[in-house]
Amino acid sequence: RLALTGIATVAALTLAACGGSSEGSESGDGKTMKLALNQNEEHPSFIALEAFGEELSEATDGRWDIEVHPNATLGAQDETIQLVSDGGVDLSIVSAPQLENLNDDFVVFSLPTVFDSVESQMSVINDQEVLGDVYSSLEESSNFSVIGGLTQGARSFYVEDGPIETPADMAGKKIRVQESPVFIAMIEALGASPTPMAYGEVYTGLQSGVIDGAENNEVSYFTQKHFEVAPFWSYSNHLVGADFLIANTGTLDSMSEEDRAAFDEAWQNAADNHTELWSEATESAIADAEAGGATFSEVDAASFTEALSPLIDQFVTTDSQKALLEAIKGATE
Ligand code: GCU
Numbered sequence: 391r392l393a394l395t396g397i398a399t400v401a402a403l404t405l406a407a408c409g410g411s412s413e414g415s416e417s418g419d420g421k422t423m424k425l426a427l428n429q430n431e432e433h434p435s436f437i438a439l440e441a442f443g444e445e446l447s448e449a450t451d452g453r454w455d456i457e458v459h460p461n462a463t464l465g466a467q468d469e470t471i472q473l474v475s476d477g478g479v480d481l482s483i484v485s486a487p488q489l490e491n492l493n494d495d496f497v498v499f500s501l502p503t504v505f506d507s508v509e510s511q512m513s514v515i516n517d518q519e520v521l522g523d524v525y526s527s528l529e530e531s532s533n534f535s536v537i538g539g540l541t542q543g544a545r546s547f548y549v550e551d552g553p554i555e556t557p558a559d560m561a562g563k564k565i566r567v568q569e570s571p572v573f574i575a576m577i578e579a580l581g582a583s584p585t586p587m588a589y590g591e592v593y594t595g596l597q598s599g600v601i602d603g604a605e606n607n608e609v610s611y612f613t614q615k616h617f618e619v620a621p622f623w624s625y626s627n628h629l630v631g632a633d634f635l636i637a638n639t640g641t642l643d644s645m646s647e648e649d650r651a652a653f654d655e656a657w658q659n660a661a662d663n664h665t666e667l668w669s670e671a672t673e674s675a676i677a678d679a680e681a682g683g684a685t686f687s688e689v690d691a692a693s694f695t696e697a698l699s700p701l702i703d704q705f706v707t708t709d710s711q712k713a714l715l716e717a718i719k720g721a722t723e
Contacts (some may be wrong), residue, residue, distance in 0.1 A: 414480055414641055420452040423480035423641060426464035426473065428589050433613050434667035435483060435540060435633065436460050442660035449652035454645065456481065466588035468569060471636065475533045480641040485542070486632045487570030492532055495524050497572050497705050498714045499539075502698040505630040508541045510722040512665050515539035515632060516658060520721045524714055525634075534636045537657055540664050542607055542631030543672060549603030550596060552622030553687040557581070557697045566592050566604040572705055576628070579698055589614070596620050607631070609668070612675035617684035624687045626694040 414421030425443075429435045436458060443456030464470055464479055467488045473479035486499035498504060505511035514520045516538040525536035547554050547565070554560060560580040567573035569586040577584035585601050589610075595601045596619040603620055605628070611617055635657065645653060676686060706715050 414454065414644070420447070420450070420455055421644075422455045422457050424464070425456050425458045426462075426470035426479050426482040427458055427460045428462040428467055428470075428483070429460060429610075430613050431460055433460075433609060434664050434671045437667060438540070438660045438664035439483070441663060442656050445656040445659060446653055449656060450649045454649055454653065462588075462590045466590060468588070471532075471534075474636050474638050477533070477638050477640055480638050482636050483540070483633050484636055485568055486634065487568040487573055489528070489536070489634060489636075490570045490572060493524070493527050494705075494708070495527065495710050495714055497570075498711055498718065499632045500570070500572050500629065501702055501705060501715075502576075502629045502695050503702070504715065504718060505632075505722070508543055508630060508665065508668060511539075511541055511630050511632065512661070514718055514721045515541075516661055517721070520717050522714065522717060524710075528636075529639055533639050535639060535642065537635040537637050537654070538661055540633045540635070540661055541668055542633055543609065543668060544627040545605050545607055545629055545631050546624060546626045547603060547605045547628075548611060548616065548620045548623040548684075550599075550620045550622070551602070552624065553685065553689075554603075554622070554624040554626070555687070555689055557693055563602045564600070566595055566601045572701065575701055575704065576698055579701060580694070592616060593619060608672050608675040608679070611684075612679045617679040617682055621684045622687070623679075623684055624689045625691060626689060627691045628694045628698055 414423045425439060427436060427439065439456070439458045443458065447455040465473060467482070467484045470479055470482040471484055471488060474482050486496055489496040490500065518525055529535050547560070549563060557580050560582040563582045564585050565577045565582045566587045567577055567584045574584040574586065587595055587601070592604050593615060596604065596616060604616060606616070611623065642650065680686065706712055
């Protein structure tokens, strides 16, 4: 998985030429960390991460700053993981299923019913006392660690022809999934046909008919304009997804203790800010997508959860996966 792709190589070389390094690039007296994001400037993640950088810069008297690169300009998530590992990029936001490919304990964060709501998810996802050492588990093998998480809200299905009303309506449909075994298995469990694809390719995939539908939250549905090509949204609410901030180990190690504490505090504030922005962004995404012709249908969400529940036993098999699931359940129930 960590073999460099051509695009990632070009991006890394370009960044190296621009002075990018695992310890932030020098600008004035301070160091600026590059943060890769696949969302656009309207998305709450961009807004909260910009504020993260401002707070960090203020708290460290300009010794550290963050430059957010939106719209996947530094690469798709699997590519930015490689760049953070190599040190060409300091920080990236990546979806849980991307990390599942490096340590299968991360699968727990993408399973149906693990989190009942954004609130319960956010009450544990930045708490390493609850989660144990899963966030530091990639330091040795991949040269980065997970700093914490942001919510993706509840994910639901949307299609070009519809709406989907029951799990049986999924039969035979080609549905885009994130590149991970658990997402592939979810679509297969519903009798549909999974097509793994990077986020930035979904609009064209829908438009060209390579896929019939996808699954995501309302904010992505609107900000990526998927509603234009797949206007039938059905509230399957099949899982509450998680994004993670990952950071290159060399960059983190080059911070003084004091600056690292400021970084961690600014991150916690950014995550809280993001959660506050989330519900408002969801409401306006729904209104704006409806104005653009989308329809949002309520369906029997429990029937989707029921069809997907065997995935828990299928994917949570090792002691460490079981311990992580139990720790999350214990802290949120
Ligand atoms: C959400 C999530 C992204 C992820 C995307 C996807 O938008 O926040 O991190 O890449 O879903 O479905 O790929």
